[in-house]
Amino acid sequence: MKKNILVVGSGGREHALGWKLSKSQSVSKVYYCPGNGGTINNLSFSINDFSKIKSFALKNNCIVVVGPEEPLTKGIVNELSDSISIFGPTKEAAQLESSKSFAKNFMRQNNIPTAEHNIFSEPEKAKDFVYNTNKSLVIKADGLAGGKGVVVCDHKEDALNAIDSIMIRKDFGNSGNMIVIEERLFGKEVSIIVLTDGYTIIPMATAQDHKRIYENDKGPNTGGMGSFSPSKIISNDIFNDVINKIVKKTIHSMKKNANPFVGFLYAGLMIEKHTGKPYVLEYNVRMGDPECQSIIMRMNSDLYDYIKCSISGTLDTLPPISWSEKPAVCVVMAEKGYPSNHAKGNVIYGLNSHFGPNVKIFHASTIRNNNKILTAGGRVLGVTALGSDFNKARSDAYDSVRKIHWGADNHYYRKDIGLDT
Ligand code: AMP
Ligand code: GLY
Secondary structure, eight states: OOEEEEEEEOSHHHHHHHHHHHTOTTEEEEEEEEOOTTOSSBOOSOTTOHHHHHHHHHHTTEEEEEOSHHHHHTTHHHHHTTTSOEESOOTTTTHHHHOHHHHHHHHHHTTOOBOOEEEESSHHHHHHHHHTOOSOEEEEESSOOTTOSEEEOSSHHHHHHHHIIIIISOTTGGGGSSEEEEEOOOEEEEEEEEEESSSOEEEOOOBEEOOEEEGGGEEEEOSOSEEEESOSSOOHHHHHHHIIIIIHHHHHHHHHTTOOOOEEEEEEEEEETTTOOEEEEEEESSOOTTHHHHHHHTBOSOHHHHHHHHHHTOGGGSOOOOBOSSOEEEEEEEETTTTSSOOOOOBOBOTTSOOOTTEEEEESSEEEETTEEEEOSSEEEEEEEEOSSHHHHHHHHHHHHTTOBSSTTSEEOOSOTTSOO
């Protein structure tokens, strides 16, 4: 019997996951909670209203697919999995992302390569440590901080200021009750994402994102201004090293600790410049956004089969995922001013232009209002193209971007997405 899907979340990642699932022969209807202006069958309840999500999914024969970390961290899988098929890690397993001290201790106990670290719950002791070291440091709030709780320090002053901000001023609330002070690593950053049922590991295609707001990786960090797949810097050797020495160890150690991890696991890594070895900077317990948009464009296999078998613990019955040889590029169109102050509520024009069969416009912060689509936040659209090579994928993505606007000068996008980094 065909199933319905309920995608939890409202970003470009969730639009891409739902779009791909809607193409499956096994899926009848895809609902989104709450979805965005580009998705249909939107439900108006919050991503954290687990009882409404549960009763809707029960009544409508839905498999629940959770996009963002917040409901995972709050235990949506723990609350629903007795009566519903739900894809994602439990809140205990989601600590790999929600608690940096948990993740660091886990890595240390299981010999997973990562930077040296110390954990502090008292600001004075943390400051003493800073005064007494001559290493370059990174200061991290223990809990979730919307990607803003990490300070990479050039000087001791930066570290002391970060301790004040996180632990004393509590700029990230209780997420700053503890901090991790880490040795700073230097090298190239890459990420590798896999799908797992807690035992079998199926890698996703490699991808890279562009985190900074301006071209050439200048300016403040953002949620991600674009992505491309495959990665241009993950060689086969690095890939195999990461899968064998990091990802397999992570998944098998979580299982051994009676904490099996089911879902997408994202390992954020630094390839250390002197040794060429990968070190884990962070885990995410979900797909990357906007990496997901580029990855999904290249997926030939039926995503539904992989999600279903992850939930039932039978991923070992499936072959590796088949990927298009063609690269994909996703250009994020944002409100001008993002990631600082920016407008919203602008009418978006050009969405009905002819974009061609290899282009998909994934919506993020948009809403539908009387047949118009309005901007609703910082990152608005992820214009994604699949091309015979990177140049073609880039030119198709940018040709499509130029057909879309909201006012002459209100939107912003980086011009160098998919170029060598
Ligand atoms: P995290 O959320 O822990 O990945 O940190 C966010 C960003 O901070 C990473 O993507 C890196 O750019 C940087 N970062 C984190 N840890 C380190 C480290 N030990 N050395 C250098 N940069 C780091
Ligand atoms: N693009 C990085 C992330 O999703 O965390």
